[in-house]
Amino acid sequence: MKETLLEVKQFKFSFDTYAGEVQAVRNISFHVKEGETLAIVGESGSGKSVAVQNVMKLIPSPPGRIIQGQIIYQGEDITHYTDRQMEQLRGKELSMIFQDPMTSLNPTMKIGDQIIEGIRNHEPIPRADAVKKAIKLLTEVGIPDPKDSLSRYPHTFSGGMRQRVMIAIALACNPKILIADEPTTALDVTTQTQILELMNDLKEKHGTSIVMITHDLGVVAKMADRIAVMYAGKIVETGTVEEIFYQPKHPYTWGLLQSIPKVSSKRMGKLETIPGTPPDLIAPPKGCGFASRCKFCMNICKEVEPESVSISASQSAKCWLLDERAPRVEREHEEVKKYS
Amino acid sequence: MAEPILEVIDLQKEFIGSRKKRIRAVNNVSFTINEGETLGVVGESGCGKTTVGRTIVRLYDADGGKVLYRGLDIHKADRRTTRKLAKQIQMVFQDPYSSLDPRKTVLSILEEGLKIHKLFRTKKERIERVYQLLELVGLNREHANRFPHEFSGGQRQRIGIARALSVNPELIVCDEAISALDVSIQAQIINLLIDLQDRLKLTYLFIAHDIHMVRYISDHIAVMYLGTLVEKASTEQLFKNPLHPYTRGLLEAIPVPDPKHEQQQSTLKGEAKPLTIEHEGCRFYNRCPFAKEICRDSMPALKAHDSGQTVACHMVHSENW
């Protein structure tokens, strides 16, 4: 049995804003085991980033606020760790890379200095050794002219290069869990393939667990062992990659899979979408969060929130359709259609 | 016959790279877009797509070549014309974080263009328009009084799209406009863009790396590699019969949304290195599985091929291909 490294339990998190309390994460639970990749998918604004940024404690309070729940890393409750305590974990145990590397790279500092600082924060080694290590890391992530690159500033790199630099920094201290928030969303497919292969190599070589947020179902299929589907601040379905792709149970998951383009040209018809928009999280609906957009919505859905129903040891979903009293409905497109 | 609305002719743009090396980010790029059509631009990160887009909206000056908008050289226009062009050519940016002023509410961000170009007489009309724009891009009117940092990345990108649409432009340069959005919203935005295109006769230069979406929305596609155009074709032709070795590698790299699909290892290895202006030969040489000696020494020209597209490759044009 693989050890569970990270566990998030019944976690609720809000932002206090002028307009009111934005309930960004509304009671979610998930876990990550040693050496596995968990993909978190879901519409933008569904709380994916807020969920993982909480694991890293990256959201300042105020405006952020933990309402309830626990975050447990290797058996230790880190929910209320101070910044000082977190410093011990960040980089060494848990590392994070972002969609937009510019937000986390310091624009006024040379790439080399940023990597070297990262290394020396955790390892008291001489600068010359850190420089060597930095060059090795940049080579490992595929930066051409690694030595030259040390003296360049972030803005002179293209998006793909910046992401590689970010990964190099994130990996500098061999973390046990790499959290990647849309790491390849800003990249083209060939660079994406290389970055994903790089991440998979690291997973194999060092046994690193990966938590990956992405909206590209192609990337999910390629990377994930398990998937958590988020909608309006909740995890509405979770399961292995096969379960989610081949036997999804939640109407939102169905919609997500249906949005994979099946026609290849605008002349052949419209793309399928999930009509409507997600609810406002300042006043979230009291029943199922998906009710306003769900084709199968019943009276109960608007009134009472569905409980999580387990379908197998690894799969569960929150939907009233899974209640035995509900009518049987069929998913429209059974198959995950292949691209031509 | 559709008229060309935009002609890019031998466009060149240089940057100063590390150790004062001059890097040619865009090298003799030429293409035209017809009114009401969409040209998709794809290519590896750093290949100069954004630079082309930014030159077209005059965020950059060209270092060579020109950009004609309805026959008019946009980098030589007088002040009045420049003002008019600023309304007609809009850009949606790649980076939803830095392209929105953090101190302004969504309402004032979206109102700005309407004010500059004096599109509505009263504040009430302007606000109505802002509400309409927000709904158009899948947000709601309650969002108008919030600030950019209160939105997720995808939501911010929708604000950027609403801003571009606000002044009723003719040409929109979409630089990775949907890349930060999740699939279902991407599809909504693409449907929306096509809908608006039909209704308003909009023309798009659509830069994106999601090749499915580019395929779906584009009439023609231009493939760029390290600052050069390596292949240009109608969308159908490009997918039916990609010719350039780089285009082939690109199409192979698309991840398939099916966990049982065994993706072949990408044939594209290595990394595109920015090249100095002195570089001769094919820019794809160091990564190309078909490279021959001639490729190292001389730069292949973009030429028409029998199968209907234009392509820049010595081998594709040689007899025994």
Ligand SMILES: Nc1ncnc2c1ncn2[C@@H]1O[C@H](COP(=O)(O)OP(=O)(O)OP(=O)(O)O)[C@@H](O)[C@H]1O
């Ligand atoms: N201000 C700048 N100073 C120096 N070099 C630059 C600058 N802006 C861009 N470059 C370089 O020009 C080249 C083209 O960059 P550009 O951002 O246009 O590429 P891109 O295709 O849009 O890439 P991406 O998809 O990663 O954004 C890259 O090599 C980049 O490093």
Ligand SMILES: Nc1ncnc2c1ncn2[C@@H]1O[C@H](COP(=O)(O)OP(=O)(O)O)[C@@H](O)[C@H]1O
């Ligand atoms: N700093 C903030 N202040 C107020 N609301 C925020 C803030 N950051 C995120 N939110 C809100 O929290 C929700 C979840 O955002 P996020 O986790 O970024 O979405 P995503 O799933 O796209 O990553 C959204 O409704 C967003 O508007």
Ligand code: SF4
């Ligand atoms: S609980 Fe009801 S509204 Fe929610 S997804 Fe299930 S059927 Fe649809």
Ligand code: SF4
């Ligand atoms: S010209 Fe030569 S190196 Fe360049 S793409 Fe063609 S075969 Fe490859």
Ligand SMILES: [Mg+2]
């Ligand atoms: Mg996010």
Ligand SMILES: [Mg+2]
């Ligand atoms: Mg770009």
